[in-house]
Amino acid sequence: MIRSLLISRLAMVALAALTMTACTKNNDDPIVDPPADPNATVLRGSLLENKTLTADKTWTLKGYVYVPNGVTLTIEPGTVIKSDKTEKGALCVERGGKLIANGTADKPIVFTSGMDAGARNPGDWGGVVLLGFAKTNRSSTPVIEGGLDRPYGGTNDADNSGSLKYVRIEYAGIAAFPGSEINGLTLGGVGSGTTLENIQIVYGNDDAYEFFGGNVNAKYLVAYGTADDDFDFDFGYTGKIQYGVALRDPSFVDNGDAGNGIEADNDGSGTTATPYTRPVLSNFTFVGPNNAAGTAANHNFGNRWRRSVRFVLRNSILMGWQKGGFSIESDGTANDYSGAGGTSEFKNNLVHAVAEPYKISGLTSATLTAAAMKTKAESEGCKTYTDAADIKLTAPFSLTSPNLLPATGSDALTGASFTGLDAFFTTTTHVGAFGTTNWMASWTRFPAKGQ
Numbered sequence: 290m291i292r293s294l295l296i297s298r299l300a301m302v303a304l305a306a307l308t309m310t311a312c313t314k315n316n317d318d319p320i321v322d323p324p325a326d327p328n329a330t331v332l333r334g335s336l337l338e339n340k341t342l343t344a345d346k347t348w349t350l351k352g353y354v355y356v357p358n359g360v361t362l363t364i365e366p367g368t369v370i371k372s373d374k375t376e377k378g379a380l381c382v383e384r385g386g387k388l389i390a391n392g393t394a395d396k397p398i399v400f401t402s403g404m405d406a407g408a409r410n411p412g413d414w415g416g417v418v419l420l421g422f423a424k425t426n427r428s429s430t431p432v433i434e435g436g437l438d439r440p441y442g443g444t445n446d447a448d449n450s451g452s453l454k455y456v457r458i459e460y461a462g463i464a465a466f467p468g469s470e471i472n473g474l475t476l477g478g479v480g481s482g483t484t485l486e487n488i489q490i491v492y493g494n495d496d497a498y499e500f501f502g503g504n505v506n507a508k509y510l511v512a513y514g515t516a517d518d519d520f521d522f523d524f525g526y527t528g529k530i531q532y533g534v535a536l537r538d539p540s541f542v543d544n545g546d547a548g549n550g551i552e553a554d555n556d557g558s559g560t561t562a563t564p565y566t567r568p569v570l571s572n573f574t575f576v577g578p579n580n581a582a583g584t585a586a587n588h589n590f591g592n593r594w595r596r597s598v599r600f601v602l603r604n605s606i607l608m609g610w611q612k613g614g615f616s617i618e619s620d621g622t623a624n625d626y627s628g629a630g631g632t633s634e635f636k637n638n639l640v641h642a643v644a645e646p647y648k649i650s651g652l653t654s655a656t657l658t659a660a661a662m663k664t665k666a667e668s669e670g671c672k673t674y675t676d677a678a679d680i681k682l683t684a685p686f687s688l689t690s691p692n693l694l695p696a697t698g699s700d701a702l703t704g705a706s707f708t709g710l711d712a713f714f715t716t717t718t719h720v721g722a723f724g725t726t727n728w729m730a731s732w733t734r735f736p737a738k739g740q
Contacts, residue, residue, distance in 0.1 A: 379415025
């Protein structure tokens, strides 16, 4: 009995020693991190609290992602945000929400397709949408297009939806359903407290930028390879923009609509609802296909002002547009440009088009003619060209390595006037988006389509 008890106790001691040895970490064993959470960098639905996207990770949008009232989404410089191809994403900042996406020239923030280079297509995902409380000319609160189902607009023109600096948005523009698309950057009722600087839209499948009312101002906006319109203004937009670029891919355009450098309406019915849509623009360079081999048929006008819209375009270049340069298409728009007391301006611009640098259509009572447009424009500092080469930009029709700087002897180096424009606009001597400095260097990208 005593012998059996002793053997049993010795066995228990041996077992305990073995257990302790097994639980002791061998210093030579590798340290194994816990498996990464595959959902840790996925964004979907509505954010419930403030969130920061860090540059050490690639983030993924799945479906429509909302930044609601009272929530701020911050994105670090150099961060890449991709959209899932199957669950086509979009980022929508609702009224009262904020997006702080401040990249740098060396570290731009990039929103892009989740497909690999070579397999990307315009419309792979939705785009970025900012909604604010600034005025529109709608009698009731409108809802943003594209199936996002969120209201915009209000009475606070100083509203602040955040800040976007050095941001690229690539391969966006999915259609939620026909006639209701998400643009590269959609702005609904966005107020002047918002900052928009150094933004590029690359191969958007709808408009590059669309402004639905509001009065947000912007500088250094680039649209490259857009299917529909590069800049679209409606529903009472009254903001100011300086330094803009539109560069078209001759082989790519919306098959169901016409692609323009600017398309602008007071509203879709051409009413006189106030505030009137009246963008104030200076130092733009609009580069059309210039009848290059393989130019698609739906490339259209450099500027398409219609449906009672009002406008100011100063110190800019229109060149290479297939069917017209400066186009006016409604009685209200024509009268506000040419009539006594009109507030629209087209001054100190360089104008070329493959056909009809100055174009009139759709007028029923206004008496403005294309010849009268040309006479008025040239009396107010504009110059008209029969050959785009005579404007003498360095390499404006190069898609993957464009150089829009004026060459020696170019009329674009001088001739700008800022008389009557406010202090938002930086005074330059040059016409167009560039003088002697290429502000697109380092942060923009001009890939072949799909890359």
